[in-house]
Amino acid sequence: MNIENIKSQFPIFSKKINGKTLVYLDSSNSSQKPMSVINRLDNFYKNEFSNIGRSIHSLSVNATNKFENTRTSVKNFINANSIDEIIFTKNATESINLVASTFGQQNIKKGDEILITELEHHSNYVPWHYLRESKGAIIKFAPINDDGDIIISEFEKLITKRTKIIAVTHLSNVTGTIVPVKEIIDIAHKKNIPVLVDGCQSAPHISIDVKELDCDFYAISCHKVYGPTGVGILYAKKKWLEQLPPYIGGGGMISEVTKDKISYNKLPEKYEAGTMPTAEVVAFDESIKFMESIGIKNLVDHEKKLTNYALDKLRGINSVEIVGNPKNKAGVISFTIKGVHPHDIATILDEDGVAIRAGHHCCQILHKRLNLSATARASFGVYNTKEDVDILCKSIDNCRKIFNLK
Amino acid sequence: MDLKELYQDIILEHGKSPRNFGKCEKHNHEAKGYNPLCGDQVKIYLRLNKKKTVEKLTFEGSGCAISIASTSIMTELVKGKSFIVAKSIIDEFLNMIKNGTKIKTRDLTEDQKTKIMSLSGVKQYPMRVKCATLSWHTLISALDGKKMDVNTEKLD
Numbered sequence: 001m002n003i004e005n006i007k008s009q010f011p012i013f014s015k016k017i018n019g020k021t022l023v024y025l026d027s028s029n030s031s032q033k034p035m036s037v038i039n040r041l042d043n044f045y046k047n048e049f050s051n052i053g054r055s056i057h058s059l060s061v062n063a064t065n066k067f068e069n070t071r072t073s074v075k076n077f078i079n080a081n082s083i084d085e086i087i088f089t090k091n092a093t094e095s096i097n098l099v100a101s102t103f104g105q106q107n108i109k110k111g112d113e114i115l116i117t118e119l120e121h122h123s124n125y126v127p128w129h130y131l132r133e134s135k136g137a138i139i140k141f142a143p144i145n146d147d148g149d150i151i152i153s154e155f156e157k158l159i160t161k162r163t164k165i166i167a168v169t170h171l172s173n174v175t176g177t178i179v180p181v182k183e184i185i186d187i188a189h190k191k192n193i194p195v196l197v198d199g200c201q202s203a204p205h206i207s208i209d210v211k212e213l214d215c216d217f218y219a220i221s222c223h224k225v226y227g228p229t230g231v232g233i234l235y236a237k238k239k240w241l242e243q244l245p246p247y248i249g250g251g252g253m254i255s256e257v258t259k260d261k262i263s264y265n266k267l268p269e270k271y272e273a274g275t276m277p278t279a280e281v282v283a284f285d286e287s288i289k290f291m292e293s294i295g296i297k298n299l300v301d302h303e304k305k306l307t308n309y310a311l312d313k314l315r316g317i318n319s320v321e322i323v324g325n326p327k328n329k330a331g332v333i334s335f336t337i338k339g340v341h342p343h344d345i346a347t348i349l350d351e352d353g354v355a356i357r358a359g360h361h362c363c364q365i366l367h368k369r370l371n372l373s374a375t376a377r378a379s380f381g382v383y384n385t386k387e388d389v390d391i392l393c394k395s396i397d398n399c400r401k402i403f404n405l406k
Numbered sequence: 407m408d409l410k411e412l413y414q415d416i417i418l419e420h421g422k423s424p425r426n427f428g429k430c431e432k433h434n435h436e437a438k439g440y441n442p443l444c445g446d447q448v449k450i451y452l453r454l455n456k457k458k459t460v461e462k463l464t465f466e467g468s469g470c471a472i473s474i475a476s477t478s479i480m481t482e483l484v485k486g487k488s489f490i491v492a493k494s495i496i497d498e499f500l501n502m503i504k505n506g507t508k509i510k511t512r513d514l515t516e517d518q519k520t521k522i523m524s525l526s527g528v529k530q531y532p533m534r535v536k537c538a539t540l541s542w543h544t545l546i547s548a549l550d551g552k553k554m555d556v557n558t559e560k561l562d
Contacts, residue, residue, distance in 0.1 A: 339422075341470035343444055344413070347531060351409050359444045373445050373468050402413050403471075 001298045007383045009034040009290070020353025023388045028173050028201055028332050028379030029357050030223050034290050040283040041228060052278055053252060053269070067278060070285040071268070077288050078218065079209045080235055084267035087234040087241070088281055092200045092221035093123040095234035096167070098271065099196055099217050100127035102244040103165060110136035113162045117142040117150050118369045119172045119179065122362040124198040128167060138162075144369065148175030148324025156187055166195045170202035174363050174375065175324030176307070176332035178206060185214055194240070200224060204381070205303055205330045207296045210235050226381075227287035228280035234271070241267050248273040291382075299382050303331040306380050310389045317396055319405055323375050331380035334361070337396065340403050342376040348402060349376075352395040411527040412534075413471065416479075421471030424478035426485070430464040439467075439544030439556035441536055446473055448541045450548045458489040460549075470537050476525055477541035483518050484545065492549060495522075496542050502526055503538055 007013050010032045013022055024032055044066070050059035052067045071083045080086060089095045108114070114128045118141050131137040140163075142155040150168075159166075166188050170181050185195045194216035202208060204225040210218050217240070222231040246253055246264050250273035255263040264270045291299060310333055314320050323334035337345055342358035349356055357377045360367045367373065378392055399405075433451035440447050448467035455461045463485040465477050480499070484492045491513045499522060501507045506529050509519050528538040536558040544556045 341473075343470035343534070343537060344472070347412070347534060348409055364445065367445070373447075402409060403418060 001294065001302060003302070003383070003385050006294065007385070009036070010383055011035055011038070013383065017353040017355070018351055023352075023354040023391045025378040025380065025384065025388065025392060026355045026357050027204075027224070027381035027384075028361075028377065030229070031204060031226050031381050032383065033228070034226055034286070036286040036290055037227060037283050040286045041279050044279045044282050048282075049279065051275055063278060063282070066282045066285070067276070070281050070288075073285050073288045074233055077208075077292075078220075078235055079211045081211065082238060085235055085238050085241065087236065087268050087271040088276055089232040089234055089271075090230060090277070091223070091232035092198065092219040093127075093232070095217075095219035095232045096124055096196065096198060097127045098234055098247045099219075099236070100131060100167075102247050103194075103240075104128075104131040104135060104137070105245055106243070107164055108135045108137050111138065111162060112164045113138045113140055113160060115140045115142060115155075115158055115163050115166045117155070117168050117179075118144045118365055119148070119150065119169050119175070119177060120167070120363070120365065121169065121173055121198065121200065122364070123200070124167050124169060124196075125365065137164075141365065142168075144177075144366075146324075146370075148172060148177045148326045148370075150177075150179055150184075152180070152183060152187075155184065159188070159191060159193065163191070163193050166193055167198065168195065169198040169200070170208075171199075171205065171330050171332070172324075172326075172363075172366075173201045173332060173379075174334050174361050174366055174377065175326055176329040176334075177324065177326035178202075178328035178330055180328075181215065182213055189214065201330070201332065204291065204299070206300055216240055222280070222284050222287065225284075225287055226290055227284040228277070230277040231280045231284055238267065241271065246270050246273075250274045252276075294382060302382060303380050303384075306384055306386065306389065307331045307333065309386055310378065310380075310392070313389060313393050314396075317393060317400075319400065320396065323370060323372065331384075332377065333379070334375040334377040336372065336375055337399060337403075337405070339405050340399050342374040344403070345376045345396070345399050348399045349392070349395045352391065352398065354392055354395045356392075412531060414524045414527070416521060416524045417471060417475040420475035420478040424465075424474050426464040426478065426481035427466065428464055429466060430462040433462060433464075435548045435551060437544050437548035437552065437556065439540045439547070439558070441469075441540050441558040443536070443559065444470075446470070446537065446540060448473070448477060448544055450541065450544045452545075452548050454489065454549070460484055460487055460489070460492050463545075465541060467541075469540075470534075472525075472528060472534055473537040473540060476528075476538040479521055479525065480541055480545060483514060483522060487513060489549060493546070496546055499525075499542055500539060503529055503535055 052064040196217035218235040220233040253273040319338040346358035446469040453462035
């Protein structure tokens with residue numbers, strides 16, 4: 001695997017940031033885009049644009065086909081059973097909201113329980129909170145240990161007869177914990193409880209097989225997967241999509257409309273109301289092709305090696321502390337420097353062209369659990385190199401110098 | 407811009423050893439400020455006496471070097487000033503950070519002006535402006551006796 005060749009496919013890396021070469025370590029937030037994806041967007045708008053599914057003319061037929069091609073690619077990419085199980089949304093947040101809202105409407109009553117974990121991003125908590133407000137549901141948080149691993153025995157104890165759904169992240173965007181979701185799903189299914197997996201962080205960094213996981217719902221954010229913004233994916237088992245009510249109402253999701261009755265469209269259109277981000281969905285096919293051209297296994301191996309290299313180097317720097325030490329960790333490293341606030345770290349690193357994120361990363365529950373108000377986070381993508389890590393460490397040294405740390 | 411202009415020694419020093427830190431006794435005004443983007447929180451305590459002079463002014467909170475230093479310097483400069491002078495110093499500070507205007511007030515000594523102007527470099531870092539201004543907005547709220555917490559995302 002030739003990283004220089006991969007990096008050269010991303011035009012942003014030829015730009016200078018503050019006069020320095022860009023070291024992009026914020027892929028957990030959003031990934032950069034390869035030229036093929038940018039070209040596809042450009043070309044679609046220039047030569048192929050039309051709305052989909054509504055018109056008979058050739059442009060519309062072509063656009064619809066291209067849009068549906070992506071659906072098939074996504075189905076294959078995550079190993080779903082059918083294209084009917086792939087719903088395009090605005091983002092993963094909307095995917096989770098779709099499930100919380102429709103599942104909640106149908107299945108949650110006062111006093112029913114929703115089990116999530118202390119690792120969750122706000123987007124896998126707030127939608128469930130709405131059910132606490134509207135239906136009187138109870139939200140339980142499965143605890144983690146200081147390493148950032150979910151304590152499975154405690155998790156099991158929190159499941160009761162009133163647990164209606166479990167929602168858990170596949171990969172923490174703070175500690176990099178790879179959660180044993182298969183184990184959790186097996187436990188839940190023995191008690192007939194459906195499981196939603198928030199796959200926002202996992203999609204580009206570990207391989208996903210929804211059939212093997214047997215999850216009921218899986219949410220993906222395409223802009224984190226080398227794709228355009230404005231597109232998310234909800235995978236859901238067909239039985240759920242058939243059973244649950246529709247979410248957003250409007251054109252495209254209906255079958256027959258009269259003054260006193262409306263029937264809804266078949267899957268997957270039942271969940272895709274209004275004009276979709278057509279060009280973006282079409283271009284996302286190129287993101288999948290890009291990852292397949294590298295090979296998911298190579299991509300995972302590369303990031304694993306890079307993470308271990310970075311952990312070793314960072315642990316060797318005085319006053320740097322890594323947040324969490326999970327059993328299985330992906331390319332997300334949150335850290336603190338004793339005596340330097342994460343925001344100051346981010347400003348100083350930015351001056352060196354190093355883009356990291358600082359703050360609570362939309363995980364206030366987790367930060368409180370770890371007794372931290374904020375952390376700095378470096379996260380990797382396929383384009384990152386050991387040299388990037390070296391520059392990060394040098395820039396951290398610069399922080400220590402500015403703050404007169406020993 | 408050189409980072410040394412942002413992280414001047416005086417800012418690093420105040421950031422590390424803030425003045426007037428903690429809850430003051432017999433305060434009769436207080437206000438809370440919050441920056442939801444980063445989780446920084448500040449609580450301002452002050453005692454306004456019968457002559458409407460800021461007799462005591464302290465703070466509690468957590469934040470970055472810029473935010474702690476800005477708050478620490480603020481408490482030093484505003485303590486002992488009348489309500490009206492306090493308000494005009496706040497105005498001048500916010501104007502300096504937003505618009506780059508100079509500090510002209512005659513109510514501060516030259517030394518104090520140098521201190522307050524050490525924060526002017528923040529203007530060059532738009533993402534950090536709220537770090538520097540959170541406590542000043544919270545002080546306005548405390549002076550005015552407002553009940554609502556200050557939230558940096560809800561300010562103009």
